[in-house]
Amino acid sequence: MSKAIYAPPRTALFLPASNARAIEKAKGLKADMVILDLEDAVKAEDKEAAREAVRRVEGFGDRPFGVRVNSEHSDHWKADLKAVKKSAATHVIVPKVEKSETVTYAAAYADRPVLAMIETAAGVMNVGPIASTTGWGVEMAGLIVGTNDLAASLKLPPTAGRAQMALALQLVVLAARGREIWVLDGVFNRLDDPEGLAAECAEGRLLGFDGKSLIHPNQIDIARAAFDPTESELEEARALVAAFTGGAERYKDAMIEEMHIDQAKALLARAGR
Ligand SMILES: CC(C)(COP(=O)(O)OP(=O)(O)OC[C@H]1O[C@@H](n2cnc3c(N)ncnc32)[C@H](O)[C@@H]1OP(=O)(O)O)[C@@H](O)C(=O)NCCC(=O)NCCSC(=O)C[C@H](O)C(=O)O
Numbered sequence: 001m002s003k004a005i006y007a008p009p010r011t012a013l014f015l016p017a018s019n020a021r022a023i024e025k026a027k028g029l030k031a032d033m034v035i036l037d038l039e040d041a042v043k044a045e046d047k048e049a050a051r052e053a054v055r056r057v058e059g060f061g062d063r064p065f066g067v068r069v070n071s072e073h074s075d076h077w078k079a080d081l082k083a084v085k086k087s088a089a090t091h092v093i094v095p096k097v098e099k100s101e102t103v104t105y106a107a108a109y110a111d112r113p114v115l116a117m118i119e120t121a122a123g124v125m126n127v128g129p130i131a132s133t134t135g136w137g138v139e140m141a142g143l144i145v146g147t148n149d150l151a152a153s154l155k156l157p158p159t160a161g162r163a164q165m166a167l168a169l170q171l172v173v174l175a176a177r178g179r180e181i182w183v184l185d186g187v188f189n190r191l192d193d194p195e196g197l198a199a200e201c202a203e204g205r206l207l208g209f210d211g212k213s214l215i216h217p218n219q220i221d222i223a224r225a226a227f228d229p230t231e232s233e234l235e236e237a238r239a240l241v242a243a244f245t246g247g248a249e250r251y252k253d254a255m256i257e258e259m260h261i262d263q264a265k266a267l268l269a270r271a272g273r
Pocket residue numbers: 013014015016021022023025026037040041119145146147148149150186187214215216217
């Protein structure tokens with residue numbers, strides 16, 4: 001299968017592969033990536049029909065289209081990977097990854113670039129090798145944090161928040177940046193809390209995530225705005241690039257060097273996507 005090159009998604013919308021209405025709706029939504037779920041969002045009795053839907057969907061225009069399979073410990077693992085192979089999906093999303101071999105297996109069976117979900121303590125402790133999986137035609141596309149399962153795996157009490165998983169989030173970002181692959185933040189469960197979502201997206205961007213995984217259409221615009229550079233960031237980047245002549249220089253009240261210009265150019269390129 002020929003593989004297109006995509007920019008890292010700011011917004012990756014999950015929806016149950018068993019929900020035909022949501023699949024139709026997603027075609028007209030502005031999420032950068034659409035992910036059909038075969039795992040937690042699909043009831044056991046609907047799994048086969050959901051796989052059939054995955055095989056039938058023609059795609060979502062020129063956007064990346066992922067399918068999340070059930071985990072390697074489930075009875076659905078191989079059937080799901082086979083369905084992905086027969087589908088128009090551009091990526092396979094593998095949940096609860098704890099070792100490189102899982103990525104290798106999924107890549108071989110689904111014949112798609114892999115986004116590995118890191119959502120257990122064991123996955124976090126092994127995230128470096130997982131992000132570095134190579135060989136056997138594996139294309140490691142990126143990492144997604146699964147914050148709900150991670151909270152359960154860490155045995156966090158219901159009152160815990162993101163602060164209590166900060167180290168895990170940062171380890172995932174570090175592993176992805178070390179391999180120059182995508183890294184997406186976990187979902188925000190509260191459907192009617194736009195301020196809370198905006199705050200969590202802003203925090204995710206500050207941590208270095210490329211974008212956020214989403215569960216509802218009303219989350220798309222908020223997440224997209226949070227992960228796009230602001231006008232003042234862009235103005236500052238343009239001014240910095242224009243001012244720089246080389247070496248170490250004073251710019252306003254700070255020292256700038258080549259790496260600051262590279263960062264500014266990357267920001268401008270991101271805005272021009
Ligand atoms: C969470 C929901 C079950 C809420 O459903 P509902 O209350 O029915 O939504 P609304 O009535 O507000 O929907 C309004 C319209 O929008 C469409 N819709 C809703 N959600 C989606 C969606 N995700 N994609 C596309 N379209 C969507 C409805 O069909 C309505 O359309 P219309 O009929 O035209 O009015 C539901 O939002 C949902 O199922 N969300 C996705 C759930 C999911 O995929 N979960 C898996 C990913 S979560 C995850 O990965 C967690 C991770 O593993 C971890 O451990 O953290």
